[in-house]
Amino acid sequence: MDAYIKHISYYLPSEVLTNEDIVAQFPEWDSEKIIQKIGVVSRNITRKDQFTSDISVEALNNLCREHNIKKSDIDFLLVCTQSPDYFLPTTACIVQDRAGLSTSCGAIDINQGCSGFIYGLSLAKGLVIAGIAKNVVLITAETYSKHIHALDKGNRSIFGDAAAATLISNNGEYRLGEFSLGTDGKGFENLIVKNGAMKNHKTIDDNFPNDNNLFMNGPEIFNFTAKAVPGLINDNLRKNNETIDTISQFIFHQANTFMLDYLRKKINIPKEKFLIDMQNYGNTVSSTIPIALKNRLDLQIKDDKILLAGFGVGYSWGSVVIYNK
Structure with missing residues (x-):
């Protein structure tokens, strides 16, 4: 049996932080320098009352809506995040409930960062090939902006907030090698x-x-x-x-x-x-x-x-x- 990436959707928060916004706060910072060194013009930022569980649910809902996926068919949820709502419980449990997934759906968090999508795919492949799950949704979601101090112009220039939801199944468009x-x-x-x-x-x-x-x-x-x-x-x-x-x-x-x-x-x-x-x-x-x-x-x-x-x-x-x- 093989495992495949079947569908991907993502969600971007509505608030946008542009290079001009950063330069307005830090006049010594240059917009062109940000573009040349980092390659970013704008980044999306979560509201103060918007957290990882919120954007995770949005990404999952987008996935189901855009690709006509029945939530009842999702039997395992992986949430990869380093900005969880709480130390415990897992954000995946919160997302399972708020997104309306079945109570027979497994749900765990992965505390992994920039390599998290690859690690998540490897775990999802194992679940599918082992016959533990047929349809695994891997959510990658970060609200790094909440980790960054308001005066840290360097990291504020680099990081944006987002969530992506990927369906891994025993059939799909791209087979995992x-x-x-x-x-x-x-x-x-x-x-x-x-x-x-x-x-x-x-x-x-x-x-x-x-x-x-x-x-x-x-x-x-x-x-x-x-x-x-x-x-x-x-x-x-x-x-x-x-x-x-x-x-x-x-x-x-x-x-x-x-x-x-x-x-x-x-x-x-x-x-x-x-x-x-x-x-x-x-x-x-x-x-x-x-x-x-x-x-x-x-x-x-x-x-x-x-x-x-x-x-x-x-x-x-x-x-x-x-x-x-």
Whole structure:
């Protein structure tokens, strides 16, 4: 038995933070510099009263409405998030109830970041192939904006909020190939929120960033990525008996355009085979790949083989090749 990506939908919050908004608050910051270094013009941000469970339900409802999916047919729910409503219960349980899924539907959270979509696909594939579930919905949802201090212009320029819902089943458009996964926890402190949970978030001092806020050591994250990702891609190509030449399209986690361009050149991927799609979304963490993939599929371009790769916080990385049925 095989497992397939059958459908993808996503949800973007209605509030938009543009480069001009950021520059208005930080006059020393330049809009063109943001575009050149990060590749983002605008990003969607959740309201103060809007949380991960809210955008997850919206993405799931979009999936069912856009693709005529019966909620009663969904028998497992995976919610990948690092900005849960609460430490406990799991956000997946909240989403199951609010979305109206069956009480016989399994529901768990995955605390995973930029590689979360790949990890989630690997778990969904296992559930389908093992016969535990027939229709798994993987939701990737982050409200990173709530982690970021109002005066942190760098991270506010990078990250956006979003949720994506992907249906994985025993039939569909793209078959899931072999996975490559990896972890190096030595770098855990370089992208971290030391305190947290979203709905009852407490602040120590709002006048400057603190342990309640997102901290990112950008240079160390870049160094990790530069070292880990080329080996990841080579390993996954080997596992799937593919080469750069035989892959139709590469879709990496949309971290920032500077990093993506560096990786593309280092791995020798032709520019026309390398998708960059983050200008109007920002870095939406685990949702960058499904958003870019959904947009690609909507163009009715029949890529035979697409290599997906996620990497970042943890450190953690993963890749898989998906095959057009």
